[in-house]
Amino acid sequence: MSSLKKLLAAALCAETIIALCASGPAQAQEAWPARPIQMIVPSSPGSGTDALARVMAQRLSESLKQAVVVENRPGGSGVIGTNAVLKAAPDGYTILYTTASNMVVAPAVIKSVSPEARKSLVPIAQTAVGGVLLLVSPDLPVHDLPGLIALVKANPDKYSYGSWGTGSSAHLTMEWLKKQTGMKTEHVAYRTSSQLLTELSSGVLKIGWTDPSVAVPFLRSGKVRGIAIVGNVRSPQLADVKTMGEQGYKFNTVGWFGMFAPPGTSPAIVKRLADEVNKVQASPEIAALMKKLNFEPPPVKSSAQLGAIVQNDLQVWTKIANDAGIKIDE
Incomplete structure (x- = not known):
């Protein structure tokens, strides 16, 4: 049994215990929520995270019969918004809507x-998953991952690859792939995915990683070519692009979105929130938005399982970063 499967199994046992605790004295649960809930999003308005958070907040407001208000607190690689939640009262009136990039x-x-601070946040629910996409310039004579690996290995240091930033999940994923295959290629950090895609489509850059949602128009117009996607299944909108696992390189984690509460938040409130999130996940509006942004419904439903994923993913990314010698002073 893999370490992640063991963690998820243990999480299910923990979830049962939490449910039993939550079924006890119900005074706190019955009184909550008595006023608006603040949903802190540590990214800018208009981002994919923000779009998902706002639809979730709207649906939760209807379900809880109480306003859930999104507050964007971008900056510091998610630190500013996350620290606000870490310091908030554990009363169920402040929650964090964030990404794997921020948490792990x-x-x-x-x-x-x-x-340790990230692990102290109380997991509520995973809300969406999505992988990063490996692309090449259309003038590069490769159409799959083995072909790209063979080309780069045959031409050490000839080709650079781009991502949306040093220390990003895309940067780390490629460093992992380099270690597995022996490829030699240097990283180029771009400020935005749009800039990366423009240079990729013009042939200035030959290899790049980006969020699938921003790449779809470039793929459909033939300006870039999809080589692989990180994830357990192919993207519905990019059905012709094989996963890395299908091509012989199974990666142990994917990108995800989730909700968390301040340390010390009561199990009763967390369970209520998780139950409501799982209910509103079935909303056609959320399903349509996830499809548009090229995300998928979450594979796990319980708070404890999300906690297990945080633990596993922290180990995975930390090992990759340490092996590649990637550390950022910020």
Whole structure:
């Protein structure tokens, strides 16, 4: 049994215990929520995270019969918004809507971001999953991952690859792939995925990683070519692009979105929130938005299972970062 499967099995047992605790005295649960709930999003308005958070907040407001208000607190690689939740009262009126990049990648690469602080946040629910996409310029004579690996190995240091930033999940994923295959290629950090895609489509850059949602128009117009996607299944919108696992390189984690509460939040409130999130996940509006942004419904439903994923992913990303010597002073 893999370490992640063991963690998930243990999480199910923990979830049962939490449920039993939550079924006890119900005074706190009955009184909550008595006022608006603040949903902190540590990214900018208009981002994919923000879009998902706002639809979730709207549906939760209807389900809980109480306003759930999104507050964007970008900056510091997610640190500013996350720290606000870490310091908030554990009363169920402040929650965090965030990404795997913030929760498990940033602590692996940024010296000032504490893994222990991230692990102290109380998991509520995973809300979506999605992998990063490996692309090449259309003038590169490869159409799959083995072909790309063979080309790069035959031409050491000839080709650079781009991602949306040093220490990003895309950067770390390629460093992992380099270690598995012996490829020699240098990383180029771009400020935005749009800039990366423009240079990739013009042939200035030959290899790049990006979020599938921003790459779809470039793929459909033939300006870039999809080589592989990180994830357990192919993307519905990019059905012709095989997963890395299908091509012989199974990666142990994928990108995800999730909700967390301040340390010390009561199990009763966490369970209520998790139950409501799982209910509103079935909303056609959320399903349509996830499809548009090229995300998928979450494979796990319980709070404890999300906690197990955080533990596993922190280990995976930390090992990759350490092996590649990637540490950022910020």
